[in-house]
Amino acid sequence: MKNLDKQLKIGLVPTRREAFANETTTRRKEAVVKRFRELAEELDFEIVTIEDINEEGLLMTYHDVKAAYKKLTAAGVDALIFPHCNFGQEEAVGRLAKNMNLPVLIWGPRDGCPNGLEWRPTDSQCGMFATTKLLMHYGVTFSYIENCAIDSDILKKELADFLAAANVVKAFRALRIARISSRPKEFLSVMVNEAELLEKYDIEIVPGEPTVILDRVDRILAEDRERMEALLQELVDAGLDISALGEKRYPLAAIELALMDFAEANDCNALSCECWNLFRKKYGVSPCFILGDLNDRGLPAACENDVHAAITSVMAVAAARYKTPSFVADLT
Known part of the structure; x- marks a missing residue:
């Protein structure tokens, strides 16, 4: 199966504007980085900072974009978060977000109450309006969390939603689907345009003749008894009674192993499979259970050669951050 790193790697890019350079901004930046490191532990993702691109570890000028781009690209980040430690520098944020072409999250800590007519030390909310307007001009799709306290539950909840969305984008961009045989003749509802999937979404379909x-x-039936016995024992250990299968348990195991082997050999992270005639006529086994078990094992598998169902399954599993398998309704 395609080797996809399932832990998200997030580029944390705090930003500030020169006009608001002050101790409040510095303290806020340090508190923001500290909080996101805590959230990375709680929500299971990796942080890549820009601490070493300049003395302050902040995106401040257009010239900082080149250094930040180089570091974040080399680290292979999957998404970007731009905490606005004061007003922020929308020119730099916009260009970096456009160049990276990754999911983007905009957020800033809530500004403190003004002290009479004194100069506001941060003004993050206003800066986020400026940044998001520029992102729209650049055609950058972004997510936005309302200004809130650093320790607010709002930040954690909305960040978890963003991570799920970023995970879907990451999985979608890596899609390579094994298509086993062809669709059942009567099932025109599962027709698919392979060329369009490739041209529009860079989704590759690998035919399994x-x-x-x-x-x-x-x-496998002739040479791999040990692997078949091991797979069948896993099913029994999971609480499944397979005694009624009799000798058909071996074709069942062999089919599942063959599908897993094909997906792995061809670097696929999902599959769709013809399930009416291919295996039933030769081995007396329908692959419905097999496809369900493959889903449980982390390989999204759709019946009736429904490629779109396989794509949706990959997205659903990614949205759940690989904590639970998806299922195609027909498998139930």
Whole structure:
């Protein structure tokens, strides 16, 4: 199966504007970085900072963009968060977000109450309006968390939603789907345009010809008794009663192993499978249970060769941050 790092790597890019350079901004930046490190532990993601791109570790000028881009690209970040430690520098944020082409989150700590007519030390809320307007001009899609206290539950909850969305984008951009055989003849509802999927979304479909798949199953049946027994024992250990299958338990195990092997050999992270005739006529086994078990094992698998269902399953599992499998309704 395609090797996709399931832990998100987030670029944390605090920003400030020169006109608001003061001790309040410095303290706020340090508190923000500290809080996001805590949230990274709680929500299970990795932080990549820009601490070493300049003396302050802040995105402050257009010239900082090049250094931040170099570091974040080399680190392979999956998304960007721009905490506005004061008004922020929308020119730099906009250009970096546009160049990186990743999910973007805009947030800033809530500004303190003004002390009479004294100069406001941060003005994050106003700066976030400026930044988000520029992002719209650049055509950058972004998420936005309302100004709130650093320790607010709002920040944690909304950040978790952003991480789920970023995970979906990451998984969607890495899609390579094994398509086992063709769709059942009567199932025009699952027709799919492979060229359009590739051209529009860079989703690759890898055909698994029936002869290739059946040959894999036959070889496993003839040569791989140990692997079949191991897989069947896993099912029993999970509480499944397979005694009624009799000798058909071996074709069942061989089919599942063949599908897993094909997906792994072709670097696929999902599959769709013809489930009416391919296996049933030769082995007397329908793959419905097999496809469900593959989903449980972390390989989204759709029946009736429904490629769109496989795509949706990948997105659903990513949105759940790989904590629970998806299921296609037909498998139930």
